[in-house]
Amino acid sequence: MATVKVKRPKLHWYEHLYLPAILKGLIITLKHAMESLRGKAQGGKSLATSGLGVTMQYPEQKWDDQLPDYYRGVPALVTDEQKRERCVSCQLCEFICPPKAITITPGEIQSEDPWAKVEKAPQKFDIDMIRCIYCGMCEEVCPEQAIFLRQDYAMTGTTRGEMVNDKKRLYEIGGIREGLVNKWNELK
Amino acid sequence: MDLAFIIASAIKIFGFTFLVVLPLVAYSTYAERRVSAVLQDRVGPNRVGIPTTLFGFKKDLKFFGLIQPLADGIKGLLKEDFTPAHVRKSFYWMAPAFTAAPAFISLCVVPFGSAVTIFGYEVKMVIADIGVGPLFIFAIASLSVYGITLAGWASNSKYPFFGGVRSCAQMISYEIALGLSLIPVLLFFGKLNLSDIVAYQASNGWLLLPLWNESGTLIHEGYWQNSSQQWLLLLPMGISFFVFTTSIFAETNRMPFDLPECETELVGGYHTEYSSMKFALFFMGEYAAMIVGSALIVTVFFGGWSLGFGLDSSLLQTAEGNWKWYAGFIHMGAFLAKTVAFIIFFIWVRWTVPRFRYDQLMKLGWVVFFELALFNIFLAALIMAAPHIGILNTFLFGLPALIIIALLMFFITKANEIKRKAKVT
Amino acid sequence: MADSAPATAEKLPKDLAAEKGLVNVQVDGTWVQVPAGTRMIEVCKIAEKEVPHYCYHTKLSSPGNCRMCLVQMGMPNRPPPGESPHYEDDGYQQISWMPRPVIACANTVTENMGIRTTGELVEECRNGVMEFLLINHPLDCPICDQAGECSLQEFSVEHGRGSSRFEEMKVKKPKNVEIGPRIRLDDERCIMCSRCIRFMDEVADDPVLGFIDRGTHTTLTVHPGRRLDNNYSLNTADICPVGALTSNDFRFQMRVWFLKETKSIDVNCGTGCNTVIWTRGNEVFRITPRENNEVNSSWMPDSHRLNFHYLHAETRLGDPFVKIGSKHEISDWPGAIAKTAEELSRFKGEEIAVIGSGRMTNEELYLLRRLADTLETDLLSLVPRVGESDGKLISADRNPNTSGAKLIWASRNPYAKLESIRQGVVTGKIKALIVFYEDLLGDAQFKADDLANLDFLVSNHILTNKTAKASDVVLPGAGFAEKRGSLVNITGRLQRLNQAISPPPGAMDDWEILRDLVKALSPDEPSRYLLEEVFGEIADEVEEFEDLTLSKISDLGIPIVETGESIPLLESEKARITAGEIVG
16 A cells, blocks of 8 residues: 655644634535525526525426436337337346346247347346436447437336336337337348 | 422423424424525425325415424334344333433423413423532433443444444543533532523623623623623633533534544444434434533523513513513523524534544544633633732732643643654654 | 576487477477477467367367467478587577468477467468458347357457458358257358367267358258257257357357356266256256266266256245145144154154165265164165166266265165065055155155055155155255255266255255254254265265365365276277377
């Protein structure tokens, strides 16, 4: 271990009393208190908040129009314009998922299916939204462009079971996404 | 002991504890959150109201979130009361009560109003009018350290244990400064009955604001009647106030001295293993202790229930010098207002000053406050004795003795410090 | 190794090596001594230098057709005629490097040879080979079962390009072909290493695989009219470096990177093939062979490796049962053990018989004998299970621990008393029967009516069966992947069974059941807390186990007794090594 010698500033005797500094601190907090009581809290205006402090009064005020493009909300599975489910259950998202929120049961596509050549699709695909930390690793790792983080953030439920998004629900949230790379078409 | 006294006492106990102090405890938690929010440009709890929409009304009543403490209480009672398997059960269960009870008990000697006459019977607005008020408070309030230490030990888990040990050490250290800092005040008043102390301040001006006398005029004589040098007493009294208030911060485990529950180091401190109402009891005890501390400061230094500024005599007294019938209630209001002001001051300090390091805390207690309070006693005694022993004796013997004492204490602490440094290197 | 001592003072390195029958070879600048005639790829392995390869396999011949193992080779300068070779200060001749690479898998080394496994030439060659291999390779990794253990993936990380330069259409080949009951073929993924063809030809003696067509259209296929249904066919999926051959059983079950590997052994026959059990959570997903040149080489029969699904069967016993009246009621373990002990103490020694199983571990067999001793009965037997040897890895004795039982019970034939027990049950002489791990109506050939003669029957099973249904007390046990222990195979090799998953919550490890039963019957028995303690008792008692502990048994086992038996597959492998066909 390297030893770092920190040089402490030399204090005057009146600074050593600390009382002036404490007093200064009390005045600063008082100033803030006065400002926020008068509805002029710092940053209140720029964030379009309630005025009383920087806090946004959530159900009445919403952030939707200010959401950045890169906002990471609920992860969901998508289908492409050919109505093909993109996911082939390679389980890389399950592997990378830091809180282990994703559980996939892989399955085989039946031979009568028009996309039988893809061979593999998830039988079950559960994302436990109680566990999910919205890190977006699944989206990043997906080799099939099948999972995306949506901009939804109000994910609620009254039971643990309700908070698990199953495959059907994931496709509902994800919907159809166009313009993805299509590597499973006939040409190679 | 007659029946009237028993009934009056019962009403006082019930009314003061359940109608005043417990709601005050509840609302000081609300105030803590609201004031801290305001200090930090936030909003704080502003939602919990009466859900009238449940009963078919169009709008909920919000009351600025004033129902929050009620919701907290209900939550505390309804949450699972979890007792971990590894704790010492009996002590674990006793500890919260040990923390909360002393704070409430010590309130019984604090006078919260002047006497009220009802049906020709004079009732003193103090639950127990005993002659050793401050001593009783010190004795009982320091019992709460048992609760915290027990909680830490009974939890059978290392961080609560550290919290308990820290709390124990801290309370013992600051109790000394607390007691010593009050001695100059008691020297001045010459009595230990808190009711009498307040009554004296009501008629002669507050201890720290001795600017008016009984008749409401600015005083030239009377309060500091012996000689004009007695104005010097404001200095030791000021020091007393400073040391006393700071020590109360430490005694109540509040920021900047809340090391027993220092989250960054100790998870949650002594109450890490507690949940639901048992946890809430610790909180209640802490806030009750804060209320006791505020009440004590108000009682001793700021005239207790008196309105001050000569208003007591001019507004509330009859020509014969008796209190008017409503005076007792106005005094209660005044006392409550002063106490609340101090509670808000406590909160303000908490959200301004950062936490001490533990060694700094100990050094401050033992090296600075202990010495300062000790020196303060001699200073106050000398100033008080000066008129009796004469100017010459004061300057020939008193002042040199004081200086020697001061130097002695200064060098003892310095020597201590040098030794410590030598050991480190 | 390199030595800076001047050659003039001492003997030359080549002479020093020759005394030991070795030659000096320089690998990436470091000199190593290896036997003459060793393949370059093996020398690189000895020198701890990695040479990427696909077609080379130590147990198979080397056709050298993947070209991935290209290295640069150098030979000593040949002196002009009439001159003696010149030795440098370090005693070696100067090496002249060849301008073109050679394949390391098929060339052997000679004195003073040099090998470079790195360098611009080698890297460029590998990158080129890699690019060629990937030209027609589909982008299948997300759906390919081999992903995660695929050599093509691994080496393309090191030597591949980020993108393809190939603009033409990829060649299309048959995908998802069922070439056998247990194997599926994806020809697009195949890199034509021919390992599977050589395996079926050389090891399985069932050459049904082969290439058809030429050039870029070369396709692996099965002989017309034939199927890849050999009992060793799944080994081809193991050795396939890519995902061309995959197991139907494991198909799309789980990605390999989730699986935990536990080294264990096979318990389906006396050979005791070394295995790896692949699990995730509390589920076994597959079992693959593990190399042990004294037991199973690198191979394993399909029938044995697929025989694990019963561990997760629905008929698995999850709780101890006690028969009250004519119905089985779920009991708790102390209750079931106490009930058994209480019932057994009603009988005299000669009225009780104990039947164990050759599938039990040494520790369990030892405790079973203790149980019989405690009950003062000498009616103690195993149930024989004899099949036919397949001339490779499956032995005629289908019990994995017959040799162990012989040692632990100090008995020449641990199966001897089964017939007399059967008779005793029929005549009613035996009134109480303890059965471990065996279905009496199965291999033990009892009749259902006989069991009705018994006053008390206690049995231990994994799955529910007719014996369990007839039992008064049923004690659910643990399967082979759920317990630890040691077994002795037919050649007398002590091997260790390791725990990969835990038994169902209500079931118990068999040795613990036996321990509790013995303790309940005879409180004077020592308290045993660890399996190691039981093994210690065996070591104290049985000569062959002396000085051994469970942890001293290495992953490859140790021979403890001579049985005179041998494993046919190893014999033929030895013959091929001697003939120089393979490295072994």
